[in-house]
Amino acid sequence: MAGNLLQIGTSGLQAYQRALNTTGHNIANVNTPGYSRQEAVFTTAQEQRIANYYQGSGVFVEDIRRFASQFVINQLRQDTSTHSQLSSFDLNIRQLDSLLADETTGLNVGLDKFFNALQAASENPTSIPARQLVLTEASGLASRFTTVQSTMESQNRAINQEIEALVEQVNSLAAGVAELNRQIVTQQGSGGDPNDLLDKRDELLRQLSEIVSVQVIEQDDNTLNVFIGKGQSLVVGVSANNLSTLPAKTESAGVNIVLQGTEQVLDNQITGGMLGGLLDYRDNILQPAFNNLGLVALAVGKTVNDQQRMGLDLSSSFGGRIFNDVNDRQATLDRVTASPNNTPPVDRVISISIDDVQSLKATNYTVEFIDNSTFTIRRDSDNSIALQASLSGLFPETVEVDGMRITFEAGSFQRGDEFFLEPTRNAASEFEVEMNDPRELAFAAAIRTQTSTTNQGTGSISQGDVFQVYDAETGNFLPAFATSGQLTPPLIIRFTTPTTYDVLDNSDPSNPKQLDPPIRNQVFIPGSPKDVFTLDQEQTIASSQARGTGDVGLVSAPVTVALPAVPNPVNGYSAQTITVSNRDPDTGIVTTSTVNTLANATAQEIANQLSQVDGVSANAFNQVEITNIIGGSGAAIELSINGESLTNSALGTVPVPDVDPLKNEDYIQVLADRINNNGNLTNQGIYAVVSETPGAPPVPTLKIYATTGVDLDVQMTADAADSFVVSNGQTGAALSTQTLTGSGPANATAVTIGGSLDVTMAEGVSFRTTPFVSSIFGDTSSFSFAKSSFKGFQVTLQGRPEANDTFTIDFNENGTSDNRNGFKMANLATQKTILGGTASYSEGYGQLVEFIGVNASQARIDLDASEALLNQTVSLRNSDSGVNMDEEAANLIRFQQAYNASAQVINVAREIFDTLLNAF
Structure with a gap:
């Protein structure tokens, strides 16, 4: 019996020693991260049968239980990952928000100072100090751009360095988890759970979740497999896979995270931590911020430079650039990065020029070749295809996308090739001031206009507005400004009627000539403003041949018939087949339309047919001059135009023409008045003016115009001694004149003059005749057939001018006090120059600041919420798994007492055993 009591006492002693050890272990690890409270689990020993009953044999510790809820552990990892992600995001975005929004570092103050200085200098354009202040503020603005960009670049580098360091930590922690898996499997083979190793493994996983969100799956052997992203394995059993970093597709993008040994980029899959x-933050906040900042920099640099270069400086020279050229050769090349995976040879050359900042988008692009010629251009911001096109192989080839001109200059482009485009990314770092002489600021406009002092009407002309001086593709001066200090040619606007005008070459003011291509017979509505020139840089004008050549405007051979029959001469125009081609500037798709004209069709009819085609506007007109009128018979000459009698006595007395042509001005004036008062002729756009032939002596002349391009039929009935000359207004050309001589009062003689056409074609539109050489248009295949009508400037006519009123346009030489261009530069501050014409520079920058601010505010809200959730989960874990010192102290006393009592049981057993021995 003493032996059984000894066994019981010994079992208690051992059991409570283990309980004390466990309690001590808890107390010792009260501050150990990740430690879970442990508890000794007591179980009674196997009882023994004695006679007809069972006798207890003591106690033993069946297990050391670990208090850990897997649900709470998983939730802690998840909340830790979320909080770490938001904390990292918040820390960085607050720095950027402070940088952009602070008045001492942000752009808005710099923009305001620069444009205010421009405004002040424009108000006093000859002041050198005011001009110098403009350059000073320009330097300040450039400094702000580069400072903001530099600070953002520093943050970008720091982020990428931190990413590389964190990847190393992930690899270290993953290796630690794999090693603990191995140790746990080994120790569990001997039975029981290695609680401390389980805690260490959970703590490593918690630390791992601080860096990246992980998914943990427990296996049958109690190992844990760890995955990141979208199922990429980090730990499988006792093996760990390593992450590594590789340079991203462009240097500015930093580094990408990949599984070591692969090129699978995980950046878009990694979340949390x-x-x-x-x-x-880097990919969705900082990189877009670079692009948006660069967009503002490009917009300011290009639009200010462009406007500055349209004006004249104090030496009457066109202005140079204030800021650096956004399309500098190196800049156009630096915007493109070729993928290192492109097939050799590395000979491809692509450049990007910024053409239209209003259409420019704050995004990067990817060019991918589907085959050796077909490629797509995809926007990175929304993964949409901006353009799909093909190369012909005849380099250079250019496409236009989102305000950019992308030029494929050379190289063996092949299927699978990729190129990464960053049109705005680095623009702010390149923003600098080039100009250092304030006299070079171009505040004066390049043209000036003048109204003739002899004008009879109330018409007026605007001062003139220059909107382009240089060719966008070549960079050369436009023809109008190609000669230094001159407008080539100077122009005069002459009203042929109160509702029509021509624009003429005024190089010789005594003899203005038609332009090439001509701008004539333009319609003006009195009282309504009318812009004179086109804004379409690609617009061209093709004209019919010179009057009197081919079929155009010839004066037909006189036809004489006996009255009452009516002579029926024709204009002699041949039938035409005209093919109009229209190339869409965005897609490159060409569509064609065919126009078939009839023989002897009037210029008006041909113009109407052509004007039905998209992109085509045809303007028809006609003219005839009647001069050298000889009234040798002393009787009246009966004259009609297009069947309308001008000498009908019922309309009033008509002077008898004199035998001397110089004395027939009164007769001609009556004819002109009859034409201008004839409603039927007016409806056909026919009017007349009295003029004189050039030279000495000047001969009175009746000039008849048809603004609609109808044929002009001139018919006379007179005696044989009467005659006059009919001309198409182009004396000297073949078939340009005919002399009509009377055939007696019983006969009528007539000629017909056909009209001319000017065909205006929008960008991408051209036409050809079949055959190419047309009797009306000449050689339509000639390179010079259709010529640009773009001047680069604009003037506006208003009021109510009269026939023969004139307005001149010339170079603004010595316009030092002119400030029109200066005000245009100053007004750029408030113009909607970016983001599709919806925002000014400041508004565009403000949208960037707002975007960052909103995200920063939301990040702070999310961080506070995640911190509350994390604290709640930590409290829950502590309540479940944490060591409670009060409880452990109580356990320590309780187990110590039990231990002492067990020792006393052993003493009692020993005394009983000694008593038994002494009894024998």
Whole structure:
């Protein structure tokens, strides 16, 4: 019996010693991260049968139980990952928000100072100090751009360095988890759970979740497999896979995270933890901020430079650039990065020029070749295809996308080739001031206009507005400004009627000539403003041949018939087949339309047919001059135009023409008045003016115009001694004149003059005749057949001018006090120059600041919420798994007492055993 009591006492002693050890272990690890409270689990020993009953044999510790809820552990990892991500994101975005919004570092103050200085200098354009202030503020603005960009670049580098360091930590922690898996499997083979190793493994996983969100799956052997992203394995059993970093597709993009040994980029798949926060901030906040900042820099630099170069400086020279050229050769090349995976040879050359900042988007692009010629251009911001096109192989080839001109200059482009385009990314770092002489600021406009002092009407002309001086593709001066200090040619606007005008070459003011291509017979509505020139840089004008050549405007051979029959001469125009081609500037698709004209069709009819085609506007007109009128018979000459009698006595007395042509001005004036008062002729656009032939002596002349391009039929009935000359207004050309001589009062003699056409074609439109050489248009295949009508400037006519009123346009030489161009530069501050014409520079920058601010505010809200959730989960874990010192102290006393009592049981057993021995 003493032996059984000894066994019981010994079992208690051992059991409570283990309980004390466990309690001591808890107390010792009260501050150990990740430690879970442990508890000794007591179980009674196997009882023994004695006679007809069972006798207890003591106690033993069946297990050391670990207090850990897998649900709470998983929730802690998840909340830790979320909080770490938001904390990392918040830390970085607050720095950027402070940088952009602060008045001492942001752009708005710099923009305001620069444009205010421009405004002040424009108000006093000859002031050198005011001009110098403009350059000073320009330097300040450039400094702000570069400072903001530099600070953002520093943050970008720091983020990428931190990403690389965190990747190393992930690899270290993953290796630690794999090693603990091995140790746990080994120790569990001997039975029981290695609680401390389980805690260490959970703590490593918690630390791992601080860096990246992980998915953990427990296996049958109690190992844990760890996955990141979208199922990429980090730990499988006792093996760990390593992450690594590789340079991203462009240097500015930093580094990409990949599984070591592969090129699978995980950036878009990794979430949670500090890595997720850094990647989210870098790719979705910082990189777009670079692009938006660069967009503003490009917009300011290009639009200010462009406007400055349209004006004249104090030496009457066109202005140079204030800021650096956004399309500098090196800049156009630096915007393109070729993929290192492109097939050799590395000979492809692509450049990007910024043409239209209003259409420019703050995004990067990817060019991918589907085959050796077909490629797509995809926007990175929304993954949409901006353009799909093909190369012909005849370099250079250019496409236009989102305000950019992308030029494929040379190289063996092949299927699978990729190129990464960053049109705005680095623009702010390149923003600098080039100009250092304030006299070079071009505040004066390049043209000036003048109204003739002899004008009879109330018409007026605007001062003139220059909107382009240089060719966008070549960079050369437009023809109008190609000669230094001159407008080539100077122009005069002459009203042929109160409702029509011509624009003429005024190089010789005594003899203005038609332009090439001509701008004539233009319609003006009195009282309504009318812009004189086109704004379409690609617009061209093709004209019919010179009057009197081919079929155009010839004066037909006189036809004489006996009255009452009516002579029926024709204009002699041949039938035409005209093919109009229209190339869409965005897609490159060419569509064609065919126009078939009839023989002897009037210029008006041909113009109407052509004007039905998209992109084509045809203007028809006609003219005839009647001069050298000889009234040798002393009787009246009966004259009609297009069947309308001008000498009908019922309309009033008509002077008898004199035998001397110089004395027939009164007769001609009556004819002109009859034409201008004839409603039927007016409806056909026919009017007349009295003029004189050039030279000495000047001969009175009746000039008849048809603004609609109808044929002009001139018919006379007179005696044989009467005659006059009919001309098409182009004396000297073949078939340009005919002399009509009377055939007696019983006969009528007539000629017909056909009209001319000017065909205006929009960008991408051209036409050809079949055959190419047309009797009306000449050689339509000639390179010079259709010529640009773009001048680069604009003037506006208003009021109510009269026939023969004139307005001149010339170079603004010595316009030092002119400030029109200066005000245009100053007004750029408030113009909607970017983001599709919806925002000014400041508004565009403000949208960037707002975007960052909103995200920063939301990040702070999310961070506070995640911190509350994390604290709640930590409290829950502590309540379940944490060591409670009061409880452990109580356990220590309780187990110590039990231990002492067990020792006393052993003493009693020993005394009983001694008593038994002494009894024998």
